[in-house]
Amino acid sequence: MxxxxxxxxxxxxxxxxxxxxxxxxxxxxxxxxxxxxxxEVAVVANDLxxxxxxxxxxxxxxxxxxxxLAVETGACPHTAIREDPTMNILAVxxxxxxxxxxxxxxxESGGDNLASTFSxxxxxxxxxxxxxxxxxxIPRKKGPGIVRSDIxxxxxxxxxxxxxxxxxxxxxxxxxxxSGRTVILTNCKTGEGIETLVDQLAHDxxxxx
Amino acid sequence: MSGIxxxxxxxxxxxxxxxxxxxxxxxxxxxxxxxxxxxGRESFEAFIKGQLRARWACYERTVVASAHSARDDLPxxxxxxxxxxxxxxxxxxxxxxxxMGSAMLLVFSRxxxxxxxxxxxxVSSGAAHGHVSVVQGMLWASAGLPExxxxxxxxxxxxxxxxxxxxxLGCITHLDAQKLLxxxxxxxxxxxxxxxxxxxxxxxxxxxxxxxxxxxxxxEMRLFTN
Numbered sequence: 283m284x285x286x287x288x289x290x291x292x293x294x295x296x297x298x299x300x301x302x303x304x305x306x307x308x309x310x311x312x313x314x315x316x317x318x319x320x321x322e323v324a325v326v327a328n329d330l331x332x333x334x335x336x337x338x339x340x341x342x343x344x345x346x347x348x349x350x351l352a353v354e355t356g357a358c359p360h361t362a363i364r365e366d367p368t369m370n371i372l373a374v375x376x377x378x379x380x381x382x383x384x385x386x387x388x389x390e391s392g393g394d395n396l397a398s399t400f401s402x403x404x405x406x407x408x409x410x411x412x413x414x415x416x417x418x419x420i421p422r423k424k425g426p427g428i429v430r431s432d433i434x435x436x437x438x439x440x441x442x443x444x445x446x447x448x449x450x451x452x453x454x455x456x457x458x459x460x461s462g463r464t465v466i467l468t469n470c471k472t473g474e475g476i477e478t479l480v481d482q483l484a485h486d487x488x489x490x491x
Numbered sequence: 492m493s494g495i496x497x498x499x500x501x502x503x504x505x506x507x508x509x510x511x512x513x514x515x516x517x518x519x520x521x522x523x524x525x526x527x528x529x530x531g532r533e534s535f536e537a538f539i540k541g542q543l544r545a546r547w548a549c550y551e552r553t554v555v556a557s558a559h560s561a562r563d564d565l566p567x568x569x570x571x572x573x574x575x576x577x578x579x580x581x582x583x584x585x586x587x588x589x590x591m592g593s594a595m596l597l598v599f600s601r602x603x604x605x606x607x608x609x610x611x612x613x614v615s616s617g618a619a620h621g622h623v624s625v626v627q628g629m630l631w632a633s634a635g636l637p638e639x640x641x642x643x644x645x646x647x648x649x650x651x652x653x654x655x656x657x658x659x660l661g662c663i664t665h666l667d668a669q670k671l672l673x674x675x676x677x678x679x680x681x682x683x684x685x686x687x688x689x690x691x692x693x694x695x696x697x698x699x700x701x702x703x704x705x706x707x708x709x710x711e712m713r714l715f716t717n
Contacts, residue, residue, distance in 0.1 A: 366513075372597060
């Protein structure tokens with residue numbers, strides 16, 4: 283095995299966005315992409331009404347199931363990542379204690395609306411995921427998730443022609459409301475855009491680029 | 492701490508705005524609602540009054556008061572913790588109690604409360620369990636709340652935990668919750684007027700809720716940890 287240099291600390295990366303936008307699919311793409319760069323990963327999944335997302339990631343074969351913890355949010359997914367992120371912070375701490383080799387913890391929020399944001403007590407950096415099938419006017423509707431996230435991911439770009447979404451307009455509007463901060467297009471089914479996203483994470487938060 | 496400062500502290504720690512991790516727990520209520528055992532305001536009132544009589548008055552109240560008296564005496568707190576551990580039958584409720592206790596220790600530690608950090612270390616080392624009612628009594632004493640306020644806060648949080656979960660489960664409305672909280676307050680005051688049981692005699696008997704908590708993991712749709 284090659285010698286590797288450990289990251290200076292554990293990077294906690296939040297992933298928020300509406301139900302069905304592709305957050306779990308993104309996590310499933312990020313795990314192998316980060317592992318390919320020799321980065322040790324763990325996951326905290328916040329499910330809205332079941333443990334489905336956590337179980338899906340555990341069964342994916344992409345990661346040691348013990349490295350995936352689930353947090354139930356009592357129907358308040360935004361509360362659990364913002365006003366009272368205590369149970370999520372405990373989960374993150376447990377992963378760090380159990381797996382000291384972990385360098386990146388992905389905290390996937392339970393699906394919510396465009397207003398959810400992450401507490402910076404819980405994460406160091408966060409992504410917000412929307413998708414083309416929600417309508418190409420979504421970026422214009424702003425919302426704290428779209429405006430304030432460190433990276434806005436527009437997923438399911440392959441579906442745009444079928445749902446009448448204009449991706450160019452989405453990127454233009456998103457860039458405008460985000461004052462030019464990063465917007466990345468992905469198709470989590472094929473992996474399109476994932477390397478670009480990981481490059482950006484490596485530069486912004488992992489400090490390996 | 493006295494006067495208005497103490498009252499404001501009481502409001503701060505009793506406010507749902509104060510982070511405690513409580514939003515994740517229903518303490519068996521979700522299972523009872525799922526099977527229709529609790530449905531609507533009337534049955535909710537019977538449920539919450541039953542919980543106050545069969546759990547809070549004869550168990551939680553004594554544990555909180557004992558931990559409040561022990562304050563920063565870590566071995567004494569650990570002994571109270573042991574008592575809670577051996578008298579809580581359902582593993583799911585023991586686990587949830589420790590998780591919420593850990594959450595409160597984490598918050599108070601990060602707020603700079605030294606006893607919280609010390610007890611947190613003890614829990615991390617495995618020398619104490621960190622059950623929530625023990626942690627509450629200890630933390631509130633360290634925060635300067637008198638015992639009477641700690642008992643009142645315990646009753647309030649005990650009730651609001653259920654009521655808030657009930658609203659989110661669609662079992663009661665937001666106005667039902669306020670009416671029930673007022674009724675529960677009267678019930679708690681009556682119960683608190685009678686002498687508390689000594690720690691060695693604490694008892695709790697709420698089999699239906701305990702069974703619901705035990706069966707909770709099998710629910711197909713689940714909003715809460717328990």
